Amino acid sequence: MTKPEKLIVDGKRLDGRGPLDLRPIKFKAGVLKRADGSCYLEFGGNKVMAAVYGPREVHPRHLQNSSRAIVRYRYNMAAFSVEDRKRPGPDRRSIEISKVSREALECVVLEALYPRSAIDIFVEILQADAGTRAAGINAASVALADAGIPMKCLVSACAVGKVDDTLVLDLNKDEDNYGQADLPIAVTQFGDVSLCQMDGHLTEEEFGQAVDMAIVGCKKLHEMQKQALVEKYGEMVSPQAEEAEAQKADGGERSE
């Protein structure tokens, strides 16, 4: 693909969005049967599957922490996720993304509740179209909640970039490749930033604006994440559940 002459024409971007619009987004929680929690996400052209296992025993044993759970995050791009086949396996880029994404989520997980255990998060990028780390974090956050892991709140992430000297929310592939800057940000619902990376150039003033734009974008994503979780059970909830749950405190039922 060659560089388009202009990335913004008459205030509209190449895919028809305004500068503050996100791409079409679709979350689906609880799609994998074997995982404790999972989420499939379509984020524009990105297709991402996140799975969460745990809390479970830590292997290898020396990694375990006797006072809290450890969180492990694996970001992986499928060989077929990009136009030219990606050489499979971890590389420098995916190791870095795994680390920063883990840190973005680790800060909301209530790790102290599960000493000596591990919470494993696997994020598989099935189709990549710019902003995969943000998409991965969004999906992983929903998958963690779906797995019943106690957290302070959900984490949402999106990127802001600069193309043709304009700040735009949620870069697509062309804007990412030929733009002037890319700033992926993850925030908790309380507005705490848990991931912030940048490449390219922004002035101090632009940076401030960009962060504010990203936070607005994350708010929208947060609503969609909540929606996805509520929809999984949705209309199926009943008052009877309440009575039975009250039994929980009582011991097991015995026979004979």
Add this chain to the structure above:
Amino acid sequence: MEREIVVPGDMLGEDPKLSGSGTYVQDGKVYSANYGLVDRRSSIKVIPLSGRYIPARSDLVIGKVVDVTFSNWIVDINSPYEGLLHLSEFPERVDPANMNKYLHAGELIIARVADVDPTMKVELTMRDEHLRILKQGRVIDISHVKIPRVIGRNGSMISMLKKDLNVSIFVGQNGRIWLKGDEKKVDLAIRTIFKIEREAHTSGLTDSIKDYLNKELEQLRNT
């Protein structure tokens, strides 16, 4: 009354004193820490919709012996943490040199959680009535958060199953269920329990399960 589904981070109340399980307090407000259903009857609690079994003292569990050490049996209790059954907690006197004779790897037991320490070392005991080795019958696994629905209100669901099918059932808090009785009836009981697990969040469950049981029993008699 519609039950409210919450996700982690939802604000549930302004009074930190009401914060119960599944919630946390920040800046004097109560927030949900879990994805689940809210219970506001006495304190604010969030009942999770999923999650692993975390052992708590006095829970009755069904465990599987996975290893034998010089003074302990190591028991898988369907949880991130393994249970330890010390030889002194076995109902009979045990010869430490020959522990395999009493209980060997692969056997299933009903045990009680005697103690859980802050590092999640789980001690089990078998020195109590009802606690024993399971020699016969079948054991199935379901999600432990669905166990209260299998038991039902004051045990209504489980006693209906036992009475209508004439099957012995033991429900462990860790999501394992032991059944013994006529093979065909045990098959039906297992099908019914999986149905309860699938439909755990629907209303009028005991009644719909009763209808289902009657229909299936009718079919069983006719064949």
